Amino acid sequence: MVTNPIDYVEPLGKAGASENWQELIQRIKSKGMKPAVALKPGTPIEEVYPLVDSENPVEMVLVMTVEPGFGGQKFMPDMMEKVRALRKK
Template sequence: MLQIVPSIFAADFTRLGEQIRCVEDAGVTQIHVDIMDGHFVPNFTMGTPITESIRRVTNVQLDHHLMIEDPDTYAPIFIKAGADCISVHYEVCRNLDRTLHMIQDEGAKAGVVINPATPISLLENVLDIVDFVLVMSVNPGYGGQQFIPNALNKVRHLARTRVERKLDFAIEIDGGVGPENIADIARAGVDWAVAGSSVFHAADPARAVREMRQAAEEALSVKV
């Protein structure tokens, strides 16, 4: 079953606790937290104080996407602050397998992220290690971008590989996710769909979550 994972990057930080509780009421079990360092991506976002604050107001799973150049140093710090899942970019990890094992040893789920221009074939040797794979459907760094359709081809490849190799990693997608493409995303094989602007910029974020979840469920129930 596909999960809608709201990204707080798009939330109103003056009302962050309220907005998190709002999507929790819609049945959300996971929140996406974008960490940017201003180097790997041009934008700069939040540090561990935000993670600690979020952890105090919710028990849902906190999914941290590290868009940073030094994930080995900062992953344990965010885990200590309350992160349950840590994803790191293939593009910055010199020893990816070691980084993934380190995250797991620290007690979190470990994921690998690939940018739109990165071939999915480069992940073949770590798919038996990861807990999840995050496919970027926009170039990372800013919210509100247009969805890149080729991301779904990567998702389909991962879904086939997961079956063929009898693996159990989750497939996550992030960028441009909304009601107009959630059905295609669900049918491609995504487990976690990160949605920022389409949730928190909606008049009613809880309703936006419910409607996207329903659209995904309906898409999966239709036999082709």
């Protein structure tokens, strides 16, 4: 996570970042790294299925159990259903 993601759009674009997630995953893996994705609490688990079902899937999905960027939050136990659904998938 970053504080001001807008600050990174131009540098990442110049570095070759792409909106094509399949290409992005392949490029990350080609450099010996493991691509991953974080899923915010408000995002439906189904949104990540294409990333794990693809021919070249991400290596990890982080199911966030609090909203990013706010300290002192309580664990959101209903997020565990997303974890169970993803493991089942």
